[in-house]
Amino acid sequence: MENSSSKSSSSKHSNNYVSPFPQNQPVPWVEEQEDNWNFQEFLSILRRRSLLLVSVAIAVMPLIMIYLVVNRKPPEFEGSFQLLVEPVNDDTKVVDIVKDSNSQNSSLDYESQIQVLKSPELMISTLKELQASYPEINYYSLLQSLKIIRLGETKIIEVRYQSSNFKQTQVVLERLAENFLDYSQVRRQTKLRQGVKFIEKQLPSIQNRVDQIQKELQVFRQKYNFSNPEAQGTQVASQTVDFYEKKQTIDLQLAQARANIAILQGKNGATTTLNSAPLYQQLITQIRQLDVQIATESTRLQEENPTIQILKEKRASLLPLLSQESERLLGVKFAEVATQLQTLEVQSQELAKIERNLAQQRNQLPVLTRQYTDLQRKLQIATESLNRFLLTRENLQIEISQTELGWQLLQAPTTPEVPISSFNSQRSFIVALLASIFSGIGIVLLVEKLDNTYNTVDDLKKKLKQPLLGNIPFEKQVQSKKNHTFNQKISLANIDNPFSLRIPGLAVLPDQEYGDSSTYFSEALRVLHTNIKLLSSDHPIRSIVISSAMPGDGKSTIALHLAQIATTMGQRVLLVDADFRKPTIHDLSNLNNLFGLSNLISTNLSVGEVIRELPSMSQLSVITAGPIPPDPTKLLSSQKMKQLMADLHNNFDLVIYDVPPLLGLADTSLIVPHTDGLLIVARIHKTNSSMLKVALDNLKISRLNILGIVCNGQKM
Structure with a gap:
C-alpha cells in the first residue's frame, strides 16, 4: 500500500513530530464473512481436519454396526398374483361407440378400483378367514404388507403380499385372489345393475318433465303467435x-x-x-x-x-x-x-x-x-338430463354384458421359497462405513463452521480483504519461551545465522529454501522487511507500531526479529517496548527491566541512559518498558512522549514500537498517529476473527494509518 501524502523535510526537526501519513485516512478494508465453500476449499478443510474426521469415523462405525445387527429384520417372503380386469379383444369398441370421443380407451378407473380393493368392506370376509389360522392379522397389518398396483398402461392388476412366514404369505394370496374374483363376478355386477335400476326409475319423471315443457312451449307459441x-x-x-x-x-x-x-x-x-x-x-x-x-x-x-x-x-x-x-x-x-x-x-x-x-x-x-x-x-x-341418463343406462348395460365374464386370474398366487431380504454382513459393513465417513464429514464441517479463527493464509486474506505484508511460518524446532534465553556473549561472528536459536510462536512462508545460510523463518522476515520498505517509495518508513487484536498472537516476537533483520540489512534500528500492560521485549532479549521507557517519560533520565545495545548486534538498540506505571495512557499521551518519538524518528533509520493488543485499550491509538503506520499481527488457529473485526472497526473510526497484516503461525 502506497502512502497518499508526503512528509516535508522540515517536519523531521520539529519538536512535535507529525506522521507523513494522513491521519484521517479510513481503513480501506473490513472483514467479510463468506460462508460458501467451493469444492477445493471443502477438500482443504477435510485435509486440514483429517485427524478429526478419522477419529469420528472410527468412533461411529462400531455403533452403526451394532445398531444394524440389533435391528436386523427376519427374512421376508413375498408372493404375488395377477388379474386381467378388462378384456383385451375388440369388444371394448362397443363401449367406445356410446362414449365421448375425448374419453380414454380404458373404461375402468384403476386408481379408484385399487382403493376399492383395499377398502375394509371388501377385505372383511378375507380377514375372517385368515384370522381363524393367523389371529395376529388385522386390517392395518394386512394393508401394510399388501401392495396392489397396475402394471404400466396394461389392463392387468398385480397383487403382492410380504411376510416373514412363507405359509402365511401363500394362504393370504390365495384368499385374496378368491375374494377379488368373487367381487368381480357378483358384487361389481350388482352395483352396475343397481345403477341401471336407479336410472330406469328416474327416467319416467325426466321424460314427463320434457313433455310438459314441450307442451308449455307449444301453447306459448300458439297463444302469442311467437316462433322465436x-x-x-x-x-x-x-x-x-x-x-x-x-x-x-x-x-x-x-x-x-x-x-x-x-x-x-x-x-x-x-x-x-x-x-x-x-x-x-x-x-x-x-x-x-x-x-x-x-x-x-x-x-x-x-x-x-x-x-x-x-x-x-x-x-x-x-x-x-x-x-x-x-x-x-x-x-x-x-x-x-x-x-x-x-x-x-x-x-x-x-x-x-x-x-x-x-x-x-x-x-x-x-x-x-x-x-x-x-x-x-x-x-x-x-333434454340433456334425459339424454345423459339414457347414455349412462346404455353404458352400464354394455359394461354389465362385458363383466359377466368376470376378472381372469393370469398368474396364480405363488410365493418363492427364497426370502427377498435377509441380513447381509458385507452390505451392512459398507453402509456402516459410508455412514461413519459422512458423520465424520458432518462433524468436521460443524467444527469448521463454529471455528472463529483463521485456519489458513488464504482464509485470512479472503475474509479481511487487505494487503498481507508477511507470512511468518511455524516450526517444530522453536522452543518454548521458558527454556529459551539469548546468550549476550555470543558474537555475531561466531554463528552462521543469528536466528539459529528460535523464538516460540514464530512462523513462515513454506515456499522454498534459500540456501544453507538461510531458513524459512529468516527469509519470511526478510520478505516482511522488504514489503514494509516498498510501501512508500517517496519517503522511507522510519517508524512503525506492531500490535495484534489479542494477546498471544506473537507481536513482540515478530517485533524483535524484524528489528534484528533490519539491523542485518545495515540499518540503525531501535526497538521500543511501549507495552506498559505486559512487557515482553526484555524477556525475549534477556535484558533487565530496571529502567526503561516509563522512566524516560516520567523522570529526567536521558535517552542514552535507557537505550541498550545487544552484544550480538551493535546496530540494534533496545528500550525496554521499565517499571509498569499506574496510568499507562497518561504517559503515552504526554507531550514528553510525543517529543521523544519525534527525536527517535530523526536519530534512527527505523524505530519499532511494541504496543499492547488493540482490543479494549487506547495505547495503540495514542502512539500510531506519531509514526508512519501500524502493523497488525494475526496468528493462525489463534486470533479470533470477530475480535479482529472489532479492532479494525475501531481503527476505522480513529482513522489510523494501517500498513498491513502479518500472518503468524502458518504450519509448514
Missing part, C-alpha cells in the same frame, strides 16, 4: 315500417280531401268546378250566342218584334237549365269529396288501431322473449 325472438322481432319491425308508410299516404290523402271541400265551399271553387263541366259550359255558350243575336236584332228591330221576343224566350228557358246544371254539378262534386274524406277518415282510424297493436307488441316482445328463452333453457336442461 329473432323472427318475432323482425316481423314487428317490418310491420312497423309498412304501417308508417301507409299512415303517411293516408294522412296526405286526408289533407288533400279536406282542402278540396274547403275549395268547393268557396266562390272560386264553384266557378272552377263549373268551368270544367262540358254541359254547363255548353249552356253558357248557347246563352251567350242568344245574347249576341238579341243584341244584333235589337239594332235593326223593335223590342216588341216577335223575333226578338222569341230569342228572349229561348234565353229565358236556358237560364233554369243552367241553374239546375250548376246545382247538380256542385252537389255531385261535393258528394264525391265528402265520400272520399269519410273513407280516408275511416282508414286513418284503422291505422290508429294498428299503431296501438304494434306498440303493444313492441312492449310485450322483451317479456315474451324472456318467457320463451326460459322455456327453451328448461327444455334444453331437461
Whole structure:
C-alpha cells in the first residue's frame, strides 16, 4: 500500500513530530464473512481436519454396526398374483361407440378400483378367514404388507403380499385372489345393475318433465303467435315500417280531401268546378250566342218584334237549365269529396288501431322473449338430463354384458421359497462405513463452521480483504519461551545465522529454501522487511507500531526479529517496548527491566541512559518498558512522549514500537498517529476473527494509518 501524502523535510526537526501519513485516512478494508465453500476449499478443510474426521469415523462405525445387527429384520417372503380386469379383444369398441370421443380407451378407473380393493368392506370376509389360522392379522397389518398396483398402461392388476412366514404369505394370496374374483363376478355386477335400476326409475319423471315443457312451449307459441325472438322481432319491425308508410299516404290523402271541400265551399271553387263541366259550359255558350243575336236584332228591330221576343224566350228557358246544371254539378262534386274524406277518415282510424297493436307488441316482445328463452333453457336442461341418463343406462348395460365374464386370474398366487431380504454382513459393513465417513464429514464441517479463527493464509486474506505484508511460518524446532534465553556473549561472528536459536510462536512462508545460510523463518522476515520498505517509495518508513487484536498472537516476537533483520540489512534500528500492560521485549532479549521507557517519560533520565545495545548486534538498540506505571495512557499521551518519538524518528533509520493488543485499550491509538503506520499481527488457529473485526472497526473510526497484516503461525 502506497502512502497518499508526503512528509516535508522540515517536519523531521520539529519538536512535535507529525506522521507523513494522513491521519484521517479510513481503513480501506473490513472483514467479510463468506460462508460458501467451493469444492477445493471443502477438500482443504477435510485435509486440514483429517485427524478429526478419522477419529469420528472410527468412533461411529462400531455403533452403526451394532445398531444394524440389533435391528436386523427376519427374512421376508413375498408372493404375488395377477388379474386381467378388462378384456383385451375388440369388444371394448362397443363401449367406445356410446362414449365421448375425448374419453380414454380404458373404461375402468384403476386408481379408484385399487382403493376399492383395499377398502375394509371388501377385505372383511378375507380377514375372517385368515384370522381363524393367523389371529395376529388385522386390517392395518394386512394393508401394510399388501401392495396392489397396475402394471404400466396394461389392463392387468398385480397383487403382492410380504411376510416373514412363507405359509402365511401363500394362504393370504390365495384368499385374496378368491375374494377379488368373487367381487368381480357378483358384487361389481350388482352395483352396475343397481345403477341401471336407479336410472330406469328416474327416467319416467325426466321424460314427463320434457313433455310438459314441450307442451308449455307449444301453447306459448300458439297463444302469442311467437316462433322465436329473432323472427318475432323482425316481423314487428317490418310491420312497423309498412304501417308508417301507409299512415303517411293516408294522412296526405286526408289533407288533400279536406282542402278540396274547403275549395268547393268557396266562390272560386264553384266557378272552377263549373268551368270544367262540358254541359254547363255548353249552356253558357248557347246563352251567350242568344245574347249576341238579341243584341244584333235589337239594332235593326223593335223590342216588341216577335223575333226578338222569341230569342228572349229561348234565353229565358236556358237560364233554369243552367241553374239546375250548376246545382247538380256542385252537389255531385261535393258528394264525391265528402265520400272520399269519410273513407280516408275511416282508414286513418284503422291505422290508429294498428299503431296501438304494434306498440303493444313492441312492449310485450322483451317479456315474451324472456318467457320463451326460459322455456327453451328448461327444455334444453331437461333434454340433456334425459339424454345423459339414457347414455349412462346404455353404458352400464354394455359394461354389465362385458363383466359377466368376470376378472381372469393370469398368474396364480405363488410365493418363492427364497426370502427377498435377509441380513447381509458385507452390505451392512459398507453402509456402516459410508455412514461413519459422512458423520465424520458432518462433524468436521460443524467444527469448521463454529471455528472463529483463521485456519489458513488464504482464509485470512479472503475474509479481511487487505494487503498481507508477511507470512511468518511455524516450526517444530522453536522452543518454548521458558527454556529459551539469548546468550549476550555470543558474537555475531561466531554463528552462521543469528536466528539459529528460535523464538516460540514464530512462523513462515513454506515456499522454498534459500540456501544453507538461510531458513524459512529468516527469509519470511526478510520478505516482511522488504514489503514494509516498498510501501512508500517517496519517503522511507522510519517508524512503525506492531500490535495484534489479542494477546498471544506473537507481536513482540515478530517485533524483535524484524528489528534484528533490519539491523542485518545495515540499518540503525531501535526497538521500543511501549507495552506498559505486559512487557515482553526484555524477556525475549534477556535484558533487565530496571529502567526503561516509563522512566524516560516520567523522570529526567536521558535517552542514552535507557537505550541498550545487544552484544550480538551493535546496530540494534533496545528500550525496554521499565517499571509498569499506574496510568499507562497518561504517559503515552504526554507531550514528553510525543517529543521523544519525534527525536527517535530523526536519530534512527527505523524505530519499532511494541504496543499492547488493540482490543479494549487506547495505547495503540495514542502512539500510531506519531509514526508512519501500524502493523497488525494475526496468528493462525489463534486470533479470533470477530475480535479482529472489532479492532479494525475501531481503527476505522480513529482513522489510523494501517500498513498491513502479518500472518503468524502458518504450519509448514
